[in-house]
Amino acid sequence: MSTIDMVDYGQLPAVRIRSADGAQAIVTLYGAHLVSWQGADGAERLFCSAASRLDGSRAIRGGVPVIFPQFAERGTGMRHGFARVATWRVQESGAGFAVFALENSDLPAALAHAWPHAFALTLRVEVNGAALALALKVANTGADAFAFSAALHTYFLVGELARVRIGGVQEGALQIDDKFDHIYRGVDGAMTLAGGSATLRLAQSGFTDAVVWNPGALDAAALNDMQDAEYRRFVCIEPALIEPLTLAPGAAWRGAHTVSIEP
Numbered sequence: 001m002s003t004i005d006m007v008d009y010g011q012l013p014a015v016r017i018r019s020a021d022g023a024q025a026i027v028t029l030y031g032a033h034l035v036s037w038q039g040a041d042g043a044e045r046l047f048c049s050a051a052s053r054l055d056g057s058r059a060i061r062g063g064v065p066v067i068f069p070q071f072a073e074r075g076t077g078m079r080h081g082f083a084r085v086a087t088w089r090v091q092e093s094g095a096g097f098a099v100f101a102l103e104n105s106d107l108p109a110a111l112a113h114a115w116p117h118a119f120a121l122t123l124r125v126e127v128n129g130a131a132l133a134l135a136l137k138v139a140n141t142g143a144d145a146f147a148f149s150a151a152l153h154t155y156f157l158v159g160e161l162a163r164v165r166i167g168g169v170q171e172g173a174l175q176i177d178d179k180f181d182h183i184y185r186g187v188d189g190a191m192t193l194a195g196g197s198a199t200l201r202l203a204q205s206g207f208t209d210a211v212v213w214n215p216g217a218l219d220a221a222a223l224n225d226m227q228d229a230e231y232r233r234f235v236c237i238e239p240a241l242i243e244p245l246t247l248a249p250g251a252a253w254r255g256a257h258t259v260s261i262e263p
């Protein structure tokens with residue numbers, strides 16, 4: 001079987017993507033937010049907070065938020081941009097994949113007014129037995145250039161934060177035990193994440209940077225959409241384009257993120 005169907009995720013309409021070899025992903029239309037990814041082994045690989053709102057009133061805490069057109073507070077707009085709180089459309093689907101689309105004309109007036117540029121975003125989500133492939137495309141469909149940043153803010157599920165080992169971002173493995181928030185610039189090689197139910201191999205292109213984030217105990221306790229102890233169950237490794245890139249009229253940028261489960 002290889003199909004997509006509509007399911008509910010909390011109160012949010014979502015698309016379930018299934019591959020012929022038994023992998024599956026769930027993506028809410030709110031944010032084109034990948035909230036669940038299971039390889040053919042059936043193990044969940046993404047963290048999603050039990051305290052997350054799932055009603056469209058605020059961004060989902062977990063999964064893979066799409067960050068666009070601003071990273072964090074590096075700009076005058078909404079923190080981490082509006083893409084994660086906008087409602088996307090399904091543009092195309094097929095064997096083990098779906099493509100989600102968002103254009104300026106899809107935005108509520110207040111958001112469109114706050115970032116008055118003509119754009120077309122697509123997010124392609126594809127799964128097969130042991131791999132997830134995400135591809136984000138940003139196109140300038142207007143007559144004026146615009147600048148943007150972007151990221152795929154991936155929350156990986158781990159067994160215990162202190163046992164996590166991240167390879168490929170620095171000399172030797174990175175270990176985290178509490179609050180950590182760092183941008184690694186110029187990441188071009190493969191990264192690895194050990195500490196979940198299997199080692200994951202991460203690769204990215206187009207995205208020039210990788211952000212590693214965990215709120216730690218104090219910040220997690222201050223977040224009202226995360227349970228206090230949940231910070232020990234995930235690490236975010238985010239392919240990112242931090243320095244704003246200027247896109248000329250008619251131009252497009254592509255960023256890809258692939259995650260493979262090591263046998």
Ligand SMILES: O=P(O)(O)OC[C@H]1O[C@@H](O)[C@H](O)[C@@H](O)[C@@H]1O
Nearest residue numbers: 072079080153181182211213238
């Ligand atoms: O709470 P938010 O808006 O989802 O942001 C979470 C985190 O996102 C990370 O990408 C940033 O590096 C952190 O500084 C930030 O705290």
